Amino acid sequence: MSSSGRSRTIWGRVVSRPKKGDERAIRRNTCQVCNAEIHILAKLCKRCKRLVDRVDPRRNPDRADRTRALQRAWDGTGFRCHYSGVRLEETNRGDPRYLTFDHRTPRDEHDVVVAAGCLNDMKSDMSEEEFRAVVQAFASHSAGGKFDERVLRLAHWKR
Numbered sequence: 001m002s003s004s005g006r007s008r009t010i011w012g013r014v015v016s017r018p019k020k021g022d023e024r025a026i027r028r029n030t031c032q033v034c035n036a037e038i039h040i041l042a043k044l045c046k047r048c049k050r051l052v053d054r055v056d057p058r059r060n061p062d063r064a065d066r067t068r069a070l071q072r073a074w075d076g077t078g079f080r081c082h083y084s085g086v087r088l089e090e091t092n093r094g095d096p097r098y099l100t101f102d103h104r105t106p107r108d109e110h111d112v113v114v115a116a117g118c119l120n121d122m123k124s125d126m127s128e129e130e131f132r133a134v135v136q137a138f139a140s141h142s143a144g145g146k147f148d149e150r151v152l153r154l155a156h157w158k159r
């Protein structure tokens with residue numbers, strides 16, 4: 001019995017059944033984030049899947065939001081921080097450049113970006129706009145100018 005030439009639908013994709021022994025036909029799908037070659041039934045490669053499925057005990061992350069964040073951060077060979085552009089570290093948690101998922105606006109579960117762990121920690125409960133304003137006020141003060149205290153009216157701050 002041969003099934004070659006027939007097609008079926010898997011997760012919304014029409015795929016033709018691979019001929020027996022045709023490895024390339026079996027593996028011709030590509031990762032939604034990095035375009036690496038993956039199994040026909042997979043959506044993400046192992047590298048990207050590990051990042052999307054990372055456990056965050058404080059929140060209930062959405063895989064689609066994380067996938068979109070990773071797609072935007074992908075530079076062709078690795079991931080870059082939304083706030084600084086630095087290349088991110090994917091495995092070593094102790095590295096300041098460790099890849100983290102950040103809520104651009106605190107507690108807006110769907111507005112997710114990828115950011116270096118140290119910058120994510122600094123940003124804390126600030127929106128992106130507030131974070132940039134505070135950093136600029138700090139830089140201005142560090143250069144001998146005045147720290148504009150109005151930037152500390154933080155709409156999302158919670159303690």
Ligand SMILES: [Zn+2]
Pocket residue numbers: 031032033034035036044045046047048049
């Ligand atoms: Zn991938």
